[in-house]
């Protein structure tokens with residue numbers, strides 16, 4: 001990833017080229033260049049700055065290891081900000097991950113100025129504080145939140161001919177979606193059929209687990225359908241075995257039977273067409289693998305040009321953003337935090353009131369409002385309010401995931417359900433709150449405690465029979481390549 005901004009110097013060179021040769025020697029310009037390097041998130045980041053007569057005229061940033069859509073935004077956006085501000089200006093307030101890139105770029109920028117022979121302290125600038133004007137926008141649909149859901153809704157609505165305004169509280173799009181590492185579950189896709197089926201033990205295990213839920217009508221019905229699908233497939237194995245009912249069964253058992261069946265049906269029935277739709281905007285999730293909570297290979301992942309699996313969110317988000325930007329009937333407002341859903345006398349939602357970066361008011365009048373503000377995982381007060389035992393937990397969520405959409409809807413009398421159902425992930429890097437993807441366990445890693453003992457079924461603790469308590473201490477992850485998937489799926493916790 002590399003970004004150059006070459007503002008004043010370009011103008012100056014053009015000016016010089018217009019000066020007659022005889023006069024050129026009378027124009028004196030002092031240009032100095034310095035380069036600085038520091039550690040970023042995925043390797044070194046390098047900043048080069050050229051000052052012309054003491055003013056920053058040219059900035060180049062390089063950080064090939066920085067994640068697209070996260071730290072990569074800093075590499076892309078800051079050169080222009082530095083040139084415009086004639087100094088180092090820290091405009092980033094976004095995702096936790098980007099803090100490492102941000103610190104690296106700031107350090108490298110200071111070093112670049114020092115190496116150019118100037119005092120970096122003279123070039124520290126505050127992010128622009130001038131209050132922008134209040135604005136009112138009109139749209140057919142206003143969408144709050146530019147994560148995966150919001151951007152997808154915007155593209156679909158725009159393609160249906162609607163004028164769309166998308167409000168995003170953060171300086172960049174992506175929310176939690178850009179942090180997703182593992183992939184996207186979908187059943188009965190063409191990509192699954194490209195795999196050899198070796199997950200019989202996984203299916204048998206799920207059918208056995210379903211027996212503990214005989215009193216749950218949806219689970220019992222799904223299990224009965226899966227049983228006959230499984231028998232038919234075994235009699236005549238064609239393609240890769242999976243079904244929306246097996247996906248539903250896995251989801252219900254993973255949720256210990258308390259999931260809302262209607263929501264589960266939407267998830268599983270629409271999963272394959274979601275993969276197809278993504279393809280229409282250039283997003284190809286063609287690699288399928290085993291993952292926690294799935295009886296069979298069902299997680300769909302992107303691969304890079306070398307065939308290497310890459311993080312799903314960092315792959316999807318820039319492509320959705322590009323698809324939005326291609327559509328002229330979508331207006332994206334970053335750094336704009338919705339604070340209130342506007343309603344008419346009949347109580348219908350007719351727009352949104354928001355606050356711009358400088359505290360100015362942004363009002364969007366629309367015929368419909370879509371709330372796509374995600375969850376509330378980064379609002380630890382709200383987390384503890386709904387689940388007190390999570391006091392002291394860290395979050396892997398993006399900083400914009402504050403539950404504001406939920407609060408705005410509640411202010412209009414909306415009800416909430418299952419708020420205490422908060423996903424806790426067993427593998428996270430404790431010092432950076434970075435998630436260690438389930439994919440690692442899917443590929444065969446095992447969890448061991450501080451005593452080096454394996455203590456849990458890494459894929460899914462058996463429902464209704466608690467696993468032995470882990471020994472105190474941190475959970476470690478060890479890669480166990482030699483186990484075939486069928487063994488992994490059935491191996492008891494040991």
Ligand SMILES: Cc1cc2nc3c(=O)[nH]c(=O)nc-3n(C[C@H](O)[C@H](O)[C@H](O)COP(=O)(O)OP(=O)(O)OC[C@H]3O[C@@H](n4cnc5c(N)ncnc54)[C@H](O)[C@@H]3O)c2cc1C
Nearest residue numbers: 145147148149169175176177180182183338373374400404
């Ligand atoms: C570390 C991590 C890894 C994950 N891995 C996976 C995975 O592998 N597979 C998977 O299926 N799921 C995964 N998930 C879950 C997945 O990321 C989420 O379910 C999904 O991203 C939700 O998408 P969304 O668009 O609803 O919300 P988000 O992507 O979170 O987007 C919500 C957006 O709304 C914005 N917003 C919030 N409030 C306001 C406001 N008041 N005004 C304006 N904008 C606002 C936020 O800033 C954000 O950009 C993971 C989650 C995390 C945190």
